[in-house]
Amino acid sequence: MNRMVLLFNNLFEKIKKHGILGQVNKTNQPTNISISKMNGVTLQEAKKLVMRLAVKDDIDMFLDFQEFVVAKLAKNELWGTYSKRHLGKLMDDGGVIQLYFNDDELVGCLMVWFDSEEELNEHQINHLGLDKTAIYGGVMVSPKYWGNGLQRQMGFEIERIVKERGKTFIVATVSPDNEWSYKNLVDARYVVFSELNMSKGKRLVLIKEL
Secondary structure, X not given: OOHHHHHHHHHHHHHHHHOOOOOOOXXXXXXXXXXXXXXXXXXXXXXXXXXXXXXXXXXXXXXXXXXXXXXHOOOHHHOOOOOHHHHHHHXXXXXXXXXEEEOOEXXXXXXXXXXXXXHHHHHOOHHHOHHHEEEEEEEEEOHHHOOOOHHHHHHHHHHHHHHHOOOOEEEEEEOOOXXXXXXXXXXXXXEEEEEEEEOOEEEEEEEEEO
16 A cells, blocks of 8 residues: 555544544535633623734734643644744735734634745645645634634635635645644635644645635
8 A cells, every 4th residue: 555545544544533524514604603602702792803914013912822822722732833033924925814802802813824935845735836825824712712613713714815815725734633623624624635744743734725
């Protein structure tokens, strides 16, 4: 059995283990926050969530939020952290960071890279084309909002931005052990492409054609 067949057999076994098969959201529409599952967040608070795109003055706030969220994770090695230099370069290169707020409280964020040959090389997806591909990553949600579909909501908004930039593919990576993020991506119709040992550890590479 060749290496590629073994790879995809292993991925299939991981998918079965996590119980993801058959749960794809075929409507491809944003999922409303379920108030019955809110972790101490009221309906009024949920309605007040506002998204804006980050500017460089927001980087320190992002880093503080990153430190707070990672400290709350049971397995914080599942999250690849970002430095001030990395975030500054992302923004200089035209990348986007979404910030979601409840009044002045940052409750979620997600980023996307555009036209980054370095990212395509690391993900080994050069065949998709630099002019057609965006890289999705850096997803964080405040523990107060875990389990309420906010990551999926942010993901759909990022897809809108990616389409506006004229891209065809959006690529995400996730640790095989990060069941929640993996499920969110599969529900949003991302497809597993490969498994790589990356700078942040072992990662599944998933692709969605927009």
